[in-house]
Amino acid sequence: MKGKKIISAAAALAMLLSGTCINSFAAEADTTTTGEETAETVTYSADTIIGVWEGTYTGYSGSTTIERSISLNVDQCDENGDFSGIAIVTSEDYERYYFSGTFDFKTGDFKLKGKKWILDSGSWSLNEFKGSYDVDNSITGIVGGNNDRPFALKKTSDKAVDYSVDISEISRNWYGEYDGHSSDKTVVRRNIKVAITDLSESGDIKGTVIISPSDKAEAQYALDGSYYFSGTIDEKSGKIYYKGTEFIEKPDPNFEFIPFNGILTNGVIDGYTKNGIWKMESTDVLKGDLNFDNLLTVADLVALQKYLLTENDFNKSLFYYADMNDDEKVNAFDLILLRQAVAKRP
Numbered sequence: 001m002k003g004k005k006i007i008s009a010a011a012a013l014a015m016l017l018s019g020t021c022i023n024s025f026a027a028e029a030d031t032t033t034t035g036e037e038t039a040e041t042v043t044y045s046a047d048t049i050i051g052v053w054e055g056t057y058t059g060y061s062g063s064t065t066i067e068r069s070i071s072l073n074v075d076q077c078d079e080n081g082d083f084s085g086i087a088i089v090t091s092e093d094y095e096r097y098y099f100s101g102t103f104d105f106k107t108g109d110f111k112l113k114g115k116k117w118i119l120d121s122g123s124w125s126l127n128e129f130k131g132s133y134d135v136d137n138s139i140t141g142i143v144g145g146n147n148d149r150p151f152a153l154k155k156t157s158d159k160a161v162d163y164s165v166d167i168s169e170i171s172r173n174w175y176g177e178y179d180g181h182s183s184d185k186t187v188v189r190r191n192i193k194v195a196i197t198d199l200s201e202s203g204d205i206k207g208t209v210i211i212s213p214s215d216k217a218e219a220q221y222a223l224d225g226s227y228y229f230s231g232t233i234d235e236k237s238g239k240i241y242y243k244g245t246e247f248i249e250k251p252d253p254n255f256e257f258i259p260f261n262g263i264l265t266n267g268v269i270d271g272y273t274k275n276g277i278w279k280m281e282s283t284d285v286l287k288g289d290l291n292f293d294n295l296l297t298v299a300d301l302v303a304l305q306k307y308l309l310t311e312n313d314f315n316k317s318l319f320y321y322a323d324m325n326d327d328e329k330v331n332a333f334d335l336i337l338l339r340q341a342v343a344k345r346p
Contacts, residue, residue, distance in 0.1 A: 179276025
């Protein structure tokens with residue numbers, strides 16, 4: 001903005017007497033500021049970075065570069081631009097980790113580094129992402145300081161996803177299937193029933209597991225068994241982990257415990273073992289379900305009849321489910337009740 005300064009009459013007269021040429025009695029004093037002084041500085045805020053960002057980055061598969069999809073869920077950011085959240089590598093089945101980073105509210109500079117794996121079936125390393133924010137709600141940059149490994153993210157939601165679980169409301173009974181292996185390392189699908197008997201406020205769990213043959217298993221690898229387990233549930237991420245600790249009934253001399261890792265969401269567990277999948281759903285205890293498919297069918301009747309006809313010791317892990325009238329015995333009365341229950345099922 002320019003301001004005007006008026007010259008006094010005396011000053012004008014003095015200038016005339018001295019022979020000074022005056023083009024105007026009104027001289028301007030230039031008070032114009034530079035563009036840097038007047039331009040408004042663009043600033044960002046925590047709301048700029050909080051939310052869901054989706055895109056791709058260049059990773060490695062062995063020595064080969066590969067483009068992977070990734071989702072960043074930024075759920076916290078303080079007044080200094082320090083943020084944190086959970087990343088999911090969506091082009092892989094189970095990679096998920098906690099991250100933290102910094103976002104410069106003045107320049108838009110962005111830096112992120114993975115801090116701890118939640119799920120990592122591939123034993124990957126955690127790289128650093130460096131880039132800058134653009135006003136079109138995108139962030140671009142490079143991974144691991146390597147110009148040949150670009151990443152590009154676009155904000156898809158201003159609201160962060162809440163992956164947390166309420167420990168007090170977690171179901172105690174689950175059924176599903178998992179990939180185990182035989183003594184010769186052949187991968188084989190099995191049915192599984194999990195009962196959580198102890199659940200602490202901190203997420204420590206204990207319970208029992210019962211396994212049985214799946215109709216997807218090869219007959220020679222069909223096994224029944226049960227064991228005790230212990231593990232943890234992470235309240236913030238919904239991760240569930242457990243591993244067997246002691247056999248109740250060992251299905252085979254070479255049978256060994258393997259770790260189970262998964263994410264618990266809305267009554268479903270989706271995860272993996274070292275051999276493949278692990279999937280479960282929450283369920284009520286279903287009396288008579290002897291093959292753990294969460295149904296009452298003729299297959300359950302056949303299993304109970306076989307036991308009663310051969311008079312072999314009934315599998316300890318199945319006893320509770322076979323004792324239909326809860327008299328602590330498994331006999332013909334239970335078979336009658338199970339036949340009635342199967343007939344009533346739609």
